[in-house]
Amino acid sequence: MNKTEELKLFLKENAVKIHEVDSKRNYWFVRTDGGNYFDAYVSGNYIGLGWNTIPFTKPDEKGCYPEDLIKDLESKGHKQPTRVLNQIKRFYKEMKKGDVVVIPSTSSLNLAFGYISDDEVYTEENITDDDIENGACPYTRRRHVNWIVNIDKARIDPHLYALFRNHQVISDGKSYASYIDRALHTLYIKDGIAHLTFTVESKTNPKALSIPTFMLGLIERTEAFIKEYEIIDDCKNLENEIDSKINVQSPGVIEFLGSATNILAIAVMSIGLFGGKAKFEHTKEKTSGEVSTGGLAGAIVKILNAYNNGKSIDNAKMQSCKKQLQIKNINDDEA
Numbered sequence: 001m002n003k004t005e006e007l008k009l010f011l012k013e014n015a016v017k018i019h020e021v022d023s024k025r026n027y028w029f030v031r032t033d034g035g036n037y038f039d040a041y042v043s044g045n046y047i048g049l050g051w052n053t054i055p056f057t058k059p060d061e062k063g064c065y066p067e068d069l070i071k072d073l074e075s076k077g078h079k080q081p082t083r084v085l086n087q088i089k090r091f092y093k094e095m096k097k098g099d100v101v102v103i104p105s106t107s108s109l110n111l112a113f114g115y116i117s118d119d120e121v122y123t124e125e126n127i128t129d130d131d132i133e134n135g136a137c138p139y140t141r142r143r144h145v146n147w148i149v150n151i152d153k154a155r156i157d158p159h160l161y162a163l164f165r166n167h168q169v170i171s172d173g174k175s176y177a178s179y180i181d182r183a184l185h186t187l188y189i190k191d192g193i194a195h196l197t198f199t200v201e202s203k204t205n206p207k208a209l210s211i212p213t214f215m216l217g218l219i220e221r222t223e224a225f226i227k228e229y230e231i232i233d234d235c236k237n238l239e240n241e242i243d244s245k246i247n248v249q250s251p252g253v254i255e256f257l258g259s260a261t262n263i264l265a266i267a268v269m270s271i272g273l274f275g276g277k278a279k280f281e282h283t284k285e286k287t288s289g290e291v292s293t294g295g296l297a298g299a300i301v302k303i304l305n306a307y308n309n310g311k312s313i314d315n316a317k318m319q320s321c322k323k324q325l326q327i328k329n330i331n332d333d334e335a
Contacts, residue, residue, distance in 0.1 A: 035106030
């Protein structure tokens, strides 16, 4: 087993999920009639589309629909029949199994994220007039969705707010993929780049040096760990090998990006510092673990022990920064 696989195994044993994200998957924002059907969609594991009586019709090679159909829809009060037909086509043909769906609650106070779980539209036939009068979703055309997580708007990256301004029932969200991926996954690999996100849940402004101290302390330890465990033969300064993105409105995120090996090593050191199934103890006198003192875990113990004394960013300071920022453990991934 190579060192990268050892890192993956250690993370798996400590309940950290590593997601391999398909770069070809699409992302869709689906409206819920002002939030009226948000709960129904989530509890029923589906999304729906209205216009029940308008048939799914394929356009011709130029993207045009039959003229008689357009005129019929216009006579029935549809001011933009082509847009309606395109939305129906998108629901049937463009949305695929494995695509990500995002739906908003009333006033977009919450967003639910999920995956389309099959390739076919199905028809819900067990909807009565009484059901509809009692608030049931009347849309008979539906897609099965496996909902993963429901996130408060306050925890959503502000870049996603632009999605809310699109008034189509179904809108393409692929240009927001990086923000959606980050909301879904704490640790993922996509297009050969690994991403690790630390969620900052503090609702108060962070102290001036809390975030840079947290980041620098984690990088310093990881670089020492990589060299100690000989993970990369020609290890350069880690801070030059990875990128970061910070969005620290309250709450916010700290994201590291880079090669899988480097980012996995940061994740491993985070577990050593802040806890996983392998329990590590940090005191001024010692750093120990309920693990073997050899191998990977032993290297973690050795590095953390070196930061108990005589370092400007010791382990206690790292714990203090984490507490002040209210950073979630990376094994709390809900997706």
